Amino acid sequence: MALPNRLRRLLLGSDPRLARMLGYWAATCLLYFIGAALLILQVRAGAADHDSAVLLIGIGATGVAVFAVLVRASIVMGIAPSTLAAWQALFAIACNIGAYVVTGPLRGVYLIFLLVVLVFCTFSLRPRHTMLLCAYTLGILGATMVWLVATYPATYPAYVEGVHFASAACALISVTLLTGEMSKLRLRLKQQKEDLLAAMATIRKLATVDELTSLANRRHMNEVLVAQERRIDPAGQPTCLALIDLDFFKSVNDRYGHAAGDAVLRAFSAAARSELRAQDVLARWGGEEFLLLLPATTMTQAILVVERMAERVAAAPVAEISGGMRITFSAGLAQRHDREPFADTINRADKALYNAKSTGRNRISLG
Numbered sequence: 001m002a003l004p005n006r007l008r009r010l011l012l013g014s015d016p017r018l019a020r021m022l023g024y025w026a027a028t029c030l031l032y033f034i035g036a037a038l039l040i041l042q043v044r045a046g047a048a049d050h051d052s053a054v055l056l057i058g059i060g061a062t063g064v065a066v067f068a069v070l071v072r073a074s075i076v077m078g079i080a081p082s083t084l085a086a087w088q089a090l091f092a093i094a095c096n097i098g099a100y101v102v103t104g105p106l107r108g109v110y111l112i113f114l115l116v117v118l119v120f121c122t123f124s125l126r127p128r129h130t131m132l133l134c135a136y137t138l139g140i141l142g143a144t145m146v147w148l149v150a151t152y153p154a155t156y157p158a159y160v161e162g163v164h165f166a167s168a169a170c171a172l173i174s175v176t177l178l179t180g181e182m183s184k185l186r187l188r189l190k191q192q193k194e195d196l197l198a199a200m201a202t203i204r205k206l207a208t209v210d211e212l213t214s215l216a217n218r219r220h221m222n223e224v225l226v227a228q229e230r231r232i233d234p235a236g237q238p239t240c241l242a243l244i245d246l247d248f249f250k251s252v253n254d255r256y257g258h259a260a261g262d263a264v265l266r267a268f269s270a271a272a273r274s275e276l277r278a279q280d281v282l283a284r285w286g287g288e289e290f291l292l293l294l295p296a297t298t299m300t301q302a303i304l305v306v307e308r309m310a311e312r313v314a315a316a317p318v319a320e321i322s323g324g325m326r327i328t329f330s331a332g333l334a335q336r337h338d339r340e341p342f343a344d345t346i347n348r349a350d351k352a353l354y355n356a357k358s359t360g361r362n363r364i365s366l367g
């Protein structure tokens, strides 16, 4: 892995949610720097108290650093993004109100910052939580303004604070209502996306899996074969195919009924599949016929696999059939020649299967 990639992974992690949260954190950082710069300008102009400004900048910087660590570790620590966003918002609001108190005539700017904090919450908080946050902000802001007017009436005239509070309340409430609507829209979109993904998974399953046996269906097997034909196998990697057909299956249906026949097909599929490796593919090719693909398998190995399969299938109990009838099958086995189209290998396996049937069934013939 290249060094910048490694560094990126170390800083941002590999989870896209984490990268997004760190993106929001970077935006709050920017806000903090602008707020701090404004405070320094006010101190230089003699409009803000130096010590209070330094203390506030220190608290803000510590908060920003602590949240960087918390965001980075949130997934490991199991902290929900919404919880972290709420903490960050509470902290940012407290800092902004602190800056409002410390800053001189330009303090109105921090009221705009309060709005920005609430807008950010749209992306991570539920509408109800954003409303609670708005109420908390207005409560603390109102109480602070009353205290300022009562303690320093010359610096914080009542009519100025009144106008500040009224405009902040109008803006914050409007933004909260608006962001509430946006949050609902976002949640609806998220739900729709999840529904769509679930529907796509169902469609994919229906398109690739045989409903009765849960094996791959013929369509999917054809896709697998096409993909296999396009692959360039390393030299000396043989592939075998087996066409498998249950013996005297019609008589199962006739004697025990169609439902029992279905049960036999399911029992065969489960038993046969239990003998296969992860890379082998067994598909229902049609009716009571199955196609088995054995990649990286020699003919000798394939014979052993199909024999083991036959033993397992014969021993599989089928509750729907009384009298302990044994399920047997006949198989035509063929090894794919170099670059041979699978259609031709299947043809050879089919001829071998015909041979197995005509020479007595319950056996493997080679094609």
Ligand SMILES: Nc1nc2c(ncn2[C@@H]2O[C@H](COP(=O)(O)OP(=O)(O)OP(=O)(O)O)[C@@H](O)[C@H]2O)c(=O)[nH]1
Pocket: 212, 245, 246, 247, 248, 249, 250, 251, 253, 257, 258, 259, 260, 261, 262, 265, 286, 287, 288, 357, 361
């Ligand atoms: N229960 C059930 N029967 C099926 C299904 N698909 C095909 N069949 C039946 O499978 C039977 C196949 O009969 P045949 O082709 O004569 O084969 P067989 O009786 O197994 O005879 P051999 O293959 O020659 O040993 C037919 O009766 C089909 O109706 C299915 O999904 N469920």
